[in-house]
Amino acid sequence: MSGSLSIVGLGPGSEAQVTPEATQVLMEATDIVGYGSYIDRLTPQRFVVLHRSGNGVELERAREALNLAVDGKKVALVTSGDPGVFAMAAAVFEAVDAQPKAWASVEIRILPGITALLAAAARVGAPIGNDFCAINLSDNLKPWALIEKRLRLAVEADFVIACYNPRSRARPDGFARVLTLLRQHTESKRIIAFARAVSTQHEQIKAILLEDCRPEMADMQTLVLIGNSATRMIEQNGKRWVYTPRLVGLRKSQ
Amino acid sequence: MSGSLSIVGLGPGSEAQVTPEATQVLMEATDIVGYGSYIDRLTPQRFVVLHRSGNGVELERAREALNLAVDGKKVALVTSGDPGVFAMAAAVFEAVDAQPKAWASVEIRILPGITALLAAAARVGAPIGNDFCAINLSDNLKPWALIEKRLRLAVEADFVIACYNPRSRARPDGFARVLTLLRQHTESKRIIAFARAVSTQHEQIKAILLEDCRPEMADMQTLVLIGNSATRMIEQNGKRWVYTPRLVGLRKSQ
Numbered sequence: 063m064s065g066s067l068s069i070v071g072l073g074p075g076s077e078a079q080v081t082p083e084a085t086q087v088l089m090e091a092t093d094i095v096g097y098g099s100y101i102d103r104l105t106p107q108r109f110v111v112l113h114r115s116g117n118g119v120e121l122e123r124a125r126e127a128l129n130l131a132v133d134g135k136k137v138a139l140v141t142s143g144d145p146g147v148f149a150m151a152a153a154v155f156e157a158v159d160a161q162p163k164a165w166a167s168v169e170i171r172i173l174p175g176i177t178a179l180l181a182a183a184a185r186v187g188a189p190i191g192n193d194f195c196a197i198n199l200s201d202n203l204k205p206w207a208l209i210e211k212r213l214r215l216a217v218e219a220d221f222v223i224a225c226y227n228p229r230s231r232a233r234p235d236g237f238a239r240v241l242t243l244l245r246q247h248t249e250s251k252r253i254i255a256f257a258r259a260v261s262t263q264h265e266q267i268k269a270i271l272l273e274d275c276r277p278e279m280a281d282m283q284t285l286v287l288i289g290n291s292a293t294r295m296i297e298q299n300g301k302r303w304v305y306t307p308r309l310v311g312l313r314k315s316q
Numbered sequence: 317m318s319g320s321l322s323i324v325g326l327g328p329g330s331e332a333q334v335t336p337e338a339t340q341v342l343m344e345a346t347d348i349v350g351y352g353s354y355i356d357r358l359t360p361q362r363f364v365v366l367h368r369s370g371n372g373v374e375l376e377r378a379r380e381a382l383n384l385a386v387d388g389k390k391v392a393l394v395t396s397g398d399p400g401v402f403a404m405a406a407a408v409f410e411a412v413d414a415q416p417k418a419w420a421s422v423e424i425r426i427l428p429g430i431t432a433l434l435a436a437a438a439r440v441g442a443p444i445g446n447d448f449c450a451i452n453l454s455d456n457l458k459p460w461a462l463i464e465k466r467l468r469l470a471v472e473a474d475f476v477i478a479c480y481n482p483r484s485r486a487r488p489d490g491f492a493r494v495l496t497l498l499r500q501h502t503e504s505k506r507i508i509a510f511a512r513a514v515s516t517q518h519e520q521i522k523a524i525l526l527e528d529c530r531p532e533m534a535d536m537q538t539l540v541l542i543g544n545s546a547t548r549m550i551e552q553n554g555k556r557w558v559y560t561p562r563l564v565g566l567r568k569s570q
Binding site for chain 1: 325327330331332333334335336337340374398399400401402405406407408409410412413416419420421422423424426427428429430431434435437438439441442443444445446447448449450451452457458459462465466469470472473474475548550551552553555557559560561562563564565
């Protein structure tokens, strides 16, 4: 009899942000599959088998998890944040789609988690109080031209923009190009927030104006939030908060 | 001495998706403020004071919560989903921004929650496996023309699109106009998912083609997900899954 595969979101880092259903599934799993540093976040149960994999081998990891499930295991495939947002859920369905018969009997379930966008927004204030978009700045899986096109259209739509994976050692220049594009298409006082390693002991939050941004302010652990044209920065109780008003345009036109 | 205000996301409905930190804050609160139906979801502690408010009075509710906090209470302001996504966090900062001295000493904290987009995506499969946006279809706080402009640009950017608040008794026609716009700007086989009352006993999930969509398939409790041009529908283990591949264009061009 086939087993099951639960694709589990662990949230941004803190145990206090892991949902009870995720904790439950991890306790009941016979096998846990994941990128090494996500496995390291767990306090494993006594008899569980841990399967660590390297970064950047998502399809291989998805197949490994599906194969364990088809062998009757109760598998938890762990990801940071939410499994549906630039993480493992899509990789699992890509694998299933390519070999529909191989894993036809596996019971698949996805458990949502607090994605970096929500965790970062909560620390920054209320930056996504209006319509927003999320763009993965990694060009490993799509052409850079598409990223720039989406950014330009997102600015034109006046979305608040969340940038995932803004910069890495393998991709040092992309985020500099994003800042150049923003300087061409928005005003220099546009508000930008950098939220790094949110909810961990290495957390760093910074909210500044576009004119003061430098590419090296972002790294692989940073979520960058670009305000829309109405986003504001206020001081309260010794803190700097960023928020985007819910109301747009109606005051003037009505 | 001033108290504190925690703006707490309760997730989409199930207790199993409420974060431990949210549960902790609710246990320690002296006062809980919220829309009646969110208050009804709680199992209140013995001495807590509940402050129910009507729907659609967000600024008033924000001021009430801030006033209780400035009086020294430990206040939890509860919202469904995530407080930053079309919910109470922005309303609180709008209130603070309008009267900066009134609540200068209140300690404000935001606790993220599983927003409807993540909960719905998890039930549907992996629809937001690529870049996405979220648009609130309510025109209470912005002109309808801006909603249509954002939808058109989102389709042009080939974002997966999440529509919050697609339809209500007060706004019966907006979602019909969205379907008309989609029929003009995308193909008739575009995949659309309707996720209603996710994680509750009234949950309903439906994934169909644009050509089969009718406006009345959405209501106030529905999150509508519009696939991008590459979103696929597959059958596996008796279920219909929707996913959006991570890879775009590179196979052909490289």
